[in-house]
Amino acid sequence: MIRGAIAIFKRDFKKFLGNPYVLVFTLLMPIMYLVIFGNAMGGTISHVPIGVVQEGPPYTETPLFSSSVEELIHIQPQKDNPRLFDVAVYTDETIAKRDLSEGRISGVVVFPSEVSRDHAIRLYLDSSDYMVPTLVQSGVGAALAKTGSHNPVQVNKIYGDIKYIQFFGVGVIVMAIFMTTMMGGGIALIKDREMGIHEGYLVTPVKRSSIILGMISSGTVRAFLAGFIIFIVGILITGIIMRSVEDFLLVLFVIFIASIGVTSLMVSVASRFSNQQEYASTTAFFNLILFMTSGAFYPTIGMPDWLRWITLINPEWYSVHALRSIILRGQGLEVVGADLVALLIFSILAISLGILTYRRTLE
C-alpha cells in the first residue's frame, strides 16, 4: 500500500515540477490575491469629486458658503491622509445636478441664499454607488459641524435607496459572462486541441480567421445566454425594477456586446495554449485582475492609481459601468454609448490578436 502511494506521489510530483509555468502561476495567485484584493477592497477612498453651489438670486456669496467650501476642501478623514473631497464650485444648480446624474461627480451640496426661508442645506447624492454616498454624507456633515452652522441638512438620494445586493448583482452578470467563456469557450477549445481536432482543421483549406470567428461566435452566444439568465435571476433575487422595455432591451444589447468583448479576449488567450492546466492558471489570474478592477464589488475610486489604470483597458469595467447606468440609474444610450464603443474597440483588437497569433502549424 505504501509503495503504491509513494509511486503515485512521485509521479504527481514529477509532473508538478515538470511544468514550471503552472508552478509559477500557482505561487503567483495568492500573492496577486493579496496585492490586488487587498488594494482593491481595502483602499482608503479619497478625492471623491463633489460639487458645491449656492442658490440664487442674489448670487453674492454668503459667509456660510465660503467657510463651508473651505472646510470641505480641507477635510481629511485622518491626519496625513489625502483629502476626502475634490470640490468643484458651480454657479448654476442645474449644471451641477446634470453633472451628478452623468456620474462626473458623486454629490452636490446646495447652500441656501441669503433670502432663503428655512436656510436648509440640500445634499444630493449619487446613491447608485457603494460606500461613496455614505462617505460623502458623513464628510459633509463633519465639515458643516466645523463651521458651527446650525442649518438643517436635507439629504436626497437621487436614485433612491439601493441595496448592496443590487449594486453587486449587476457585477454578477458580468461574472457569469466571464465564467461561461472561461469554462465553455476556452477549455473546450483547448480540449479540442488536445484531442487533435484542430490538427484535423489545419489540413483543410479553412482560414485562420474562420476558425477564430467561428469559435468566438459560438462562445458569444453561450456567454450571452448565461448573462441573460443571470440578469433575469438577478431581477428576481435583488428586486431591481426595470423602468421600461427600452431599458430592458438596452441591457440585453450591452450583455451581448460585453459577451463579444470577453469571449474574444478568452479565445485569443486560449488559442495560444495547448495545455489545459496552463490555460486554467492563466485565466484564473485574468479573472482575478479583471473582476477585481471591474468595480463590481467595490467602487474603483477606492483603488490605488496603478490599479485604477487597469480599469481603462478592462472590458469588464465598461460592461459593469454600462449595466449599472441602465439598471440602477435609468440612463440611456447617451451615457452607455461610450462604454459600448470602448467594448467594441476592445473586441476588434482581441479578435485581430486571436487571428494573428493562432498557430497554423503544429509547432
Added chain:
Amino acid sequence: MPLSDEPATNHPPRGDKVMRGGTAHSSGSGACLTPPAESIIRIEHITKIFKNRQTVVAVDDVTFEVQRGEIFGLLGPNGAGKSTLIRILTTLLQPTSGTACVDTYDITRDPEKIRGIIGVCPQNSTLDVELTAYDNLEFYGKLVNVDDDTLDARIWQLLKMADLADRAHMKVQTFSGGMRRKLEIVRAFIHHPLILFLDEPTIGLDPESRREVWEQIASLNAEKTTIILTTHYMDEAEKLCYRIAFVDKGRLIALDVLENLKRLIPAGDLLEIGFETMNEGVVSSIRQDGLINSVEVKEQKLVISAKTGAGCCLPLLQSLKNFPFPSPPSPYTRRRLRTCSST
C-alpha cells in the same frame, strides 16, 4: 474538386527507378510551377530538426518523387520519420531546410493551395467523438468546401462505403476502433482530393478490418487518386503499394518498385544459432559452404543467410562438429539448432 487533366495511369511503366538524389530539378521559385507530367510530389533535400531540450533529427536530407496516380508506400519502423514527412507535406510542419512541391505548389509558399487539393487521414484520430458519424462528415465536408447541394449524397455514399450507414446518427464514441478508422479514412476523401495521405491507415485493426481498408484504398486509387501511405507492416506495403520507400532514422534507405526491392534482399532463409563462446575458426569455416550467402556474429548469435535453409542445416552441423567447444553445447544452443528454421 477537379481531378488532374493529365492522363493519369494508375501504375506507371515499371522499371523506372527513382533513387534518392536522382531528381533533376533545381529548387527555386519556379520549380513547382513546371512539374514534369508524371510526378505529383517532389521532395528535395528535406530536413526536419526538432529542438526541444534534445535535438532530434526526424527527417535527414530526404529526396524523392511521387508519381501521379500511384500508391506510394513509406515503410519503416516506429520513429523512422514517416509521420514527420507526412506532416511536412500536409503543411502541418515547416521543414528546417529543403523544399517540396505538391502538385504545382511549394509547401512553404502556398500551404493554403495545397490544403485544397489534399485529403489527410492522420495517425491519431481527429474525429470529434461527441458528434455522430454523419455530423463529423458534414462538418469536415464544409471545411473542405464540398458543395452543399452534393454534400448530403456524398456523405451517404461514404457511409455506405465504410459500411456505417446504419450507424450514421450514432455518436462516434460508441464506435469500435475499426469503425472509427474507416470513418476517418472516408472522411479524408470526401472532397475527391488529388492526393490522399494515409498515416498508418490500418494501425490497431483486426485482419478483417485491415482487408476492408485495403479494398477501400485500392478502389480509391482506381479513381485516379494518388495515395501516399505510411506503414510499418511489410505485407501492407506489398499488398497495396506500387513503389515503396524504406525510411529509417530519418533517412531514405531505398526506393523502388516492389520487385526490385525484393531483389535487393538476399533470397533464401535466415538461420540463427545461439552460442556461449565462439571459436574464431567457425565463421570462416561456415563461409566456405556454397549454400551460405553470409555469416554475421550478433551478440550471442550467429546469423546465417543461406540460399536454402533446409539444405544447409546438415553440413552446418557437420562443420560445427569439427571445432572443439570448451563446454558441451548448452540446452539453449541445442534448442536453437533443432528449430533451425527459416524466417
